[in-house]
Amino acid sequence: MTDVSVRLGDGTGAARPILDGVSLRVLPGETVGLVGESGSGKSVACRSVLGLLPGGARASGRIRVSGRDVLTMSPADLAALRTREVAMVFQDPRASVNPLRRVGDFLTEGLRAGGTPPAEAMARAEELLTAVGIRDPRGALRRHPHQFSGGMLQRVVIAAALAAEPALLLADEPTTALDVTTQAEIIAILTRLRAERGTGLLFVTHDLELAAAICDRVYVMYAGRIVETRSTDELFDRPRHPYTAGLLACTPRIEPDAPPPRPIPGRPVSLAEAPPGCAFADRCAHAVARCTQEAPVLARHGDGLAACHRADEGIAL
Numbered sequence: 001m002t003d004v005s006v007r008l009g010d011g012t013g014a015a016r017p018i019l020d021g022v023s024l025r026v027l028p029g030e031t032v033g034l035v036g037e038s039g040s041g042k043s044v045a046c047r048s049v050l051g052l053l054p055g056g057a058r059a060s061g062r063i064r065v066s067g068r069d070v071l072t073m074s075p076a077d078l079a080a081l082r083t084r085e086v087a088m089v090f091q092d093p094r095a096s097v098n099p100l101r102r103v104g105d106f107l108t109e110g111l112r113a114g115g116t117p118p119a120e121a122m123a124r125a126e127e128l129l130t131a132v133g134i135r136d137p138r139g140a141l142r143r144h145p146h147q148f149s150g151g152m153l154q155r156v157v158i159a160a161a162l163a164a165e166p167a168l169l170l171a172d173e174p175t176t177a178l179d180v181t182t183q184a185e186i187i188a189i190l191t192r193l194r195a196e197r198g199t200g201l202l203f204v205t206h207d208l209e210l211a212a213a214i215c216d217r218v219y220v221m222y223a224g225r226i227v228e229t230r231s232t233d234e235l236f237d238r239p240r241h242p243y244t245a246g247l248l249a250c251t252p253r254i255e256p257d258a259p260p261p262r263p264i265p266g267r268p269v270s271l272a273e274a275p276p277g278c279a280f281a282d283r284c285a286h287a288v289a290r291c292t293q294e295a296p297v298l299a300r301h302g303d304g305l306a307a308c309h310r311a312d313e314g315i316a317l
């Protein structure tokens with residue numbers, strides 16, 4: 001997506017800005033992280049790729065998937081995009097499935113709608129369940145969602161997302177609701193499938209350790225804007241934006257000599273409440289007068305981009 005801004009109607013006729021000039025890219029086979037505190041706009045950015053914005057939202061900019069612009073697509077083309085090119089996995093797998101329908105029906109409906117004969121669709125569903133590590137796939141097809149644990153059901157949802165072999169998989173906190181062991185298994189499945197199938201993966205998370213473990217590149221969002229993006233290695237070794245450094249410092253670490261986590265002072269602001277200048281200035285220990293007067297632009301520093309007037313001074317280390 002390039003320079004995407006989103007505004008939401010607030011019911012009174014006024015429009016509340018949610019995203020401002022967000023540019024973000026996922027190449028085939030790449031895992032890209034999107035991190036930031038709650039309310040920074042990660043989910044809205046992710047959903048905008050599927051044209052899934054709240055009612056009354058207005059989006060500008062360009063969102064291209066396989067060369068076609070999502071924002072100007074007809075409803076029929078959008079529906080086709082969602083079944084063939086881009087799939088999304090959400091935090092709560094139970095919200096993605098109909099509790100009254102068998103898993104087999106859920107997994108095969110897209111394939112059957114695309115003209116695959118029922119027996120072939122069932123065989124494909126079995127294959128997909130095997131690919132996500134479900135041991136008795138034939139039995140699983142006959143069961144209902146309530147007969148699965150959260151982790152098993154998330155595997156089913158991932159299998160469904162992969163049914164059409166999408167070019168891009170959007171994963172919005174897909175493991176947050178799961179215990180750590182299951183979380184590790186789901187991550188292993190996603191990374192393996194991405195490597196085997198060359199699917200691009202956009203992984204939305206507030207967990208920086210997890211982003212570090214699986215992502216090639218990371219985008220950091222604050223108040224509806226991207227404030228930093230670079231390769232995962234450099235982001236963690238040498239963040240240029242004090243917000244990224246703050247997120248890293250407040251992440252608990254397990255190494256025995258690691259410093260204790262230090263929370264970022266204050267609370268996150270939404271884009272609508274953001275002051276002029278840098279939206280993070282109020283919470284930033286390094287802010288100078290210029291930061292409250294002039295909005296920093298996202299510019300090249302090191303191997304990526306950062307939106308900070310002091311990005312080259314090494315202050316975020």
Ligand SMILES: Nc1ncnc2c1ncn2[C@@H]1O[C@H](COP(=O)(O)OP(=O)(O)OP(=O)(O)O)[C@@H](O)[C@H]1O
Binds near residue numbers: 036037038206270
């Ligand atoms: N359906 C909606 N109606 C009104 N406002 C919304 C809606 N969805 C999101 N917002 C607003 O958009 C902003 C960005 O929300 P978003 O859910 O994208 O943040 P997030 O970074 O994904 O947070 P979280 O980590 O909590 O999911 C927030 O200020 C939120 O209140």
